[in-house]
Amino acid sequence: MRFYQADPRLENYWRGVILFGKNVASYKFALAHALYDLKQPDNDLITLETLAAPFARHLCAHLKQAPKQITSKSSQFLDACRRFNEDEISEDELITLTAKRGFANVIDAFHNVNSAEIDKRFFLDERKTHKGIRLTDNFYTLTEQEQFPNLIQETDARWRLVEEAWAMNVSSQLIAVEYDANDKMLFSRQSNRRITITSCRSSLNGYQKGHCFYCFRAVSVVAGAADLADVDHFLPLTLSAQISNLNGVWNLVLACQSCNRGAQGKFTRIPTTTLLQRLHDRNEYFINSHLPLRETLIRQTGNTPEQRHHYLQQSWNTAKFTLLHEWQPDAQGDSAF
Numbered sequence: 001m002r003f004y005q006a007d008p009r010l011e012n013y014w015r016g017v018i019l020f021g022k023n024v025a026s027y028k029f030a031l032a033h034a035l036y037d038l039k040q041p042d043n044d045l046i047t048l049e050t051l052a053a054p055f056a057r058h059l060c061a062h063l064k065q066a067p068k069q070i071t072s073k074s075s076q077f078l079d080a081c082r083r084f085n086e087d088e089i090s091e092d093e094l095i096t097l098t099a100k101r102g103f104a105n106v107i108d109a110f111h112n113v114n115s116a117e118i119d120k121r122f123f124l125d126e127r128k129t130h131k132g133i134r135l136t137d138n139f140y141t142l143t144e145q146e147q148f149p150n151l152i153q154e155t156d157a158r159w160r161l162v163e164e165a166w167a168m169n170v171s172s173q174l175i176a177v178e179y180d181a182n183d184k185m186l187f188s189r190q191s192n193r194r195i196t197i198t199s200c201r202s203s204l205n206g207y208q209k210g211h212c213f214y215c216f217r218a219v220s221v222v223a224g225a226a227d228l229a230d231v232d233h234f235l236p237l238t239l240s241a242q243i244s245n246l247n248g249v250w251n252l253v254l255a256c257q258s259c260n261r262g263a264q265g266k267f268t269r270i271p272t273t274t275l276l277q278r279l280h281d282r283n284e285y286f287i288n289s290h291l292p293l294r295e296t297l298i299r300q301t302g303n304t305p306e307q308r309h310h311y312l313q314q315s316w317n318t319a320k321f322t323l324l325h326e327w328q329p330d331a332q333g334d335s336a337f
Contacts, residue, residue: 007209007336010138013222015206018288025070027106029159030058035123036152039143041134046123046130049223052098053091054147060085060094066163075319077101092159093211103153107133120156147210152329153221157202159279164188164197165292169209177296184231188247202230202292204254207285209336213253214275216333229254230261234267234279235319242322243315248300249293251314260328269327270319280309282337 003016021028028231033212036055060081063069069078080097083089090095107125111117122139126132161177168190177186179200185202187196199264201221219229232272233253237246245251259265271279284305286293302308320326 005020007334009121009145009209010142010153011218012014012209013118013138013147014122014142015154016113016118017110018158018284019206020152022109022112023162023290024072025075025236026059026062026159026162026284027055027070027102029112029155029162030062031103031110032155033058033152035135035139039140040304041140044135044140045126045130045132046135047130048103048127049095049131052102056084056098057100062163068161068166070161071166085126087094098132105125110279112209118206119300136163138261149222150210150220151206153199154206157198158206160198161186161203161292164195165295176299179231179249179252181231181247181291197248200252201254204231205229206250207289207337208254208324211333212256212259212337213270213278213282214255215329216260216331216336217258218333219254219256227256230257230264231255232260234275235273236266236270236323237317238268238324239319242304242318247299249286249296250279250300253279253282256332260307264329266327268323268331269325270323272315272326272328273316276312276316278337280312283308283312287336290334 002209003012003020017028018032032141034051038051040046059069059078063078063081063083077098079159080089080094080101084094105271107127110123111121120138121136122142123133123135126134142151168188177188177197179185180196184200185196186198186200189195199221205219205221210218213232213234218227218326220227221229232253233246234251234253235243235246240246255266261267283297283301286297288294296306301311
């Protein structure tokens with residue numbers, strides 16, 4: 001609830017669905033991408049047959065790279081997607097099967113977060129009356145927001161992270177997400193083999209609601225954008241000899257270019273304790289979103305909120321003793337998280 005209450009804009013309700021909704025299948029992500037593709041300004045009713053084409057297309061594409069897309073043992077719908085990828089059925093047959101079997105649970109569950117429905121609906125279920133769903137004004141307003149291009153990137157990043165957790169059987173082998181500072185990507189290791197997962201920017205952005213961690217200026221994760229966010233180390237890498245794992249997800253934030261490298265930027269100064277509390281709050285969003293960044297944060301900083309807060313405070317104390325100077329920029333927007 002706090003995720004929405006701190007900044008109750010439509011894009012953050014949508015982010016709540018993507019980041020905090022229950023993950024037992026990847027259908028939620030495929031449905032989100034299908035809706036991105038089908039804005040339909042001339043008709044708010046989307047029939048299941050129309051929805052089936054982009055929905056199945058996104059799942060088929062992901063199946064080629066990540067065979068596990070559901071936590072149950074089998075799915076007739078996913079079997080049809082695999083058969084299509086193997087050229088065993090036609091696209092028309094796939095669309096027919098998708099319309100019949102692909103939406104059994106995802107439409108009902110899409111708006112449910114933490115066992116309750118969010119306050120804003122982006123579509124209405126009209127399968128019984130009109131054989132489809134009807135987009136609401138909330139969805140059309142969402143598509144007009146400055147953050148909308150970021151949402152597309154964030155959805156795919158979240159999908160990639162969940163796929164990797166399932167591939168590694170996270171219940172018995174906790175996934176460790178690591179960061180490559182050169183290409184700004186998150187990756188994991190499996191049997192001494194590095195597996196690139198997804199963009200670090202896109203993975204972090206949703207939890208910061210599309211804003212600079214330090215000053216709340218709006219940022220982008222779209223390549224080539226003038227306001228492209230920098231990935232910044234909250235506690236500077238110059239402290240690597242004193243503090244371990246500064247490349248850990250717990251210490252990575254998105255910053256605007258001004259805060260990261262502008263004339264009044266942070267550089268090697270230490271963010272204030274106000275910003276340290278903000279980092280703790282941001283990390284707890286990771287924890288509450290469940291796998292896979294949850295497991296990484298717990299492994300890196302502690303099993304309980306108290307332990308995690310203590311870890312951050314001790315690390316900050318070490319940084320303050322070493323580098324001395326504190327820093328906090330003037331706010332450039334309302335508090336977002």
